Amino acid sequence: MAISFTLNGTLRTIHVPPTRRFADILRDDLGLTGTKISCGIGRCGACTVLQNGLPVNACLLMAYQVDGSSILTIEGLAEDGQEQEAAADRVQHGDAPAKNVGCREPVGECAETHGDAAGEGADRHGLSPDRTVSQALHPLQRAFLEAGGFQCGYCTPGMILAAKALLDASPNPTQAQIREALSGNLCRCTGYTGIFRAIELVVNSGHAKPHTAIDMEGEDVH
Ligand code: FES
Ligand code: FES
Secondary structure, three states, X not given: OEEEEEEOOEEEEEEOOOOOEHHHHHHHHOOOOOOOOOOOOOOOOOOEEEEOOEEEEOOOOEHHHHOOXXXXXXXXXXXXXXXXXXXXXXXXXXXXXXXXXXXXXXXXXXXXXXXXXXXXXXXXXXXXXXXXXXXXXXXXXXXXXXXXXXXXXXXXXXXXXXXXXXXHHOOOXXXXXXXXXXXXXXXXXXXXXXXXXXXXXXXXXXXXXXXXXXXXXXXXOO
C-alpha cells in the first residue's frame, strides 16, 4: 500500500503493508530512531509522536492510519533540520558519543566546568563549535537539558512531544494540567520532578508558542 503523509514538514510517500506498525516504519524504514519503543502496547508513551498536532502512540498506529496526516517526531522539533536533529539525538536520546560523556550543562558552563575552550565545550555537547545549544534546540529540549529533565533519556522524546502538544494548545498550563498531559508517559528514572520543572521553565520563559512548520518538499521513498 502507498501512503502519503507529512513527516517533519516533508511530504513523504512510502510503500508498506497497511498494518505495519508506524513506530517500526519510523525507526527501521526511515531511520528516525528518536522515537523509542518500550512497552509496545500503548502503556508507556516512549513512542509518542504528534499526529496532526496531537500525541499518539506510534506503537499502536498502523500505516494506513497515517495516510494523509501530518506527523512530527523528535527529529523535527527544532528549527534547523539535520544539524538540530543530530544535536538532539546526541544530547537527549541516550545515544551520546564519547565526547558527550554525561554532561548536561549549558555549553558555556560546560566549557568552564571542564576547562575547555568554548568550542570544545560545544563539541562535548555534540554540536559543531560554531553552533550553540540555544541556536539548535527547541525551547523544550533546551529546558530538559537545563532543568535536568532526564537521566537515561529513553522516555525523553515522548515526554517532550507530549509537552509540546500541551503547550501548543495551552501555553500557560497549571501544574495539574502538566501532570495530566504527561500522565500517559512513564519515566523509570527521574521521579518526574525534573521533567515538570523543565516544562514550567518553558512556560515561565514565555517560549511556549506553537511550532512553526518547516517548508514542505515532496519526496518518494520505498
Ligand atoms: S512503546 Fe508505545 S506506548 Fe510504550
Ligand atoms: S529518563 Fe530514563 S526513563 Fe525517563
